[in-house]
Amino acid sequence: MVARALALDDKARRTALYPVCSPARAVVDAARDLRDLRTVRAIVAEAVQRDFTDLGALDAEIRRARRSRTALIRKAFSEVVSGTRSAPEAELRECLGASRLLPEILWNPRLLTADGRTLPTPDGYLAEAAVALEVDSREHHFSPGDWARTMDRHNELGRLGVLVLHVTPAQIRREPARVRRTVEDAYAARSGLGVAVGVRAEPRTEPGAGC
DSSP: OOOOOSSOOTTOBOOSSSOBOOHHHHHHHHHHTOOOHHHHHHHHHHHHHTTSSOHHHHHHHHHHHTTSSOHHHHHHHHHHHTTOOSHHHHHHHHHHHTOSSOOOOEESOEEEOTTOOBOOOOSEEETTTTEEEEEOOGGGGOSHHHHHHHHHHHHHHHTTTOEEEEEOHHHHHHOHHHHHHHHHHHHHHHTTHHHHHTOEEEOOOOTTOOO
């Protein structure tokens, strides 16, 4: 596809035949032609997770594009800045954001023991109740090794008293009210236990994101 651009990409890479735009420009331009938020979320999260680009470069490209067809990528970008790392995580965040009972959820936080040892990072964490949230996508558990690593993460948190709740992308999309109620019930039953568990949670900070 050939598209007109008001400004050439100064981060483009030269090849034998023609320049190839930077990953950040490719992500933003692709997202501007889409109308499905789930797909835009997946593109942005994948690009950042796999280190094709970083938040600073995406921020600069979104600012360059201004308000021209950038509503979806601005939303997806803000979710990644806030800690979500995949489209299903963003959907879980949206699902739980509708709750009137849940406090702030930390997304992909840094968890530490009382003596400073680093713990596995859950997708989401309710610090007051020591409840961890994990979105179990089939592609992340395709092999026995992947499944074993997931269980190790679960057991490491569980032995310290953290309750780990697992949900699938399909459950989030088909039964959001049920997923929300499950998390709310777990939070209500364990409210105040976070201090007793002794796990310290720190929000994940993202450099270079000012959008």
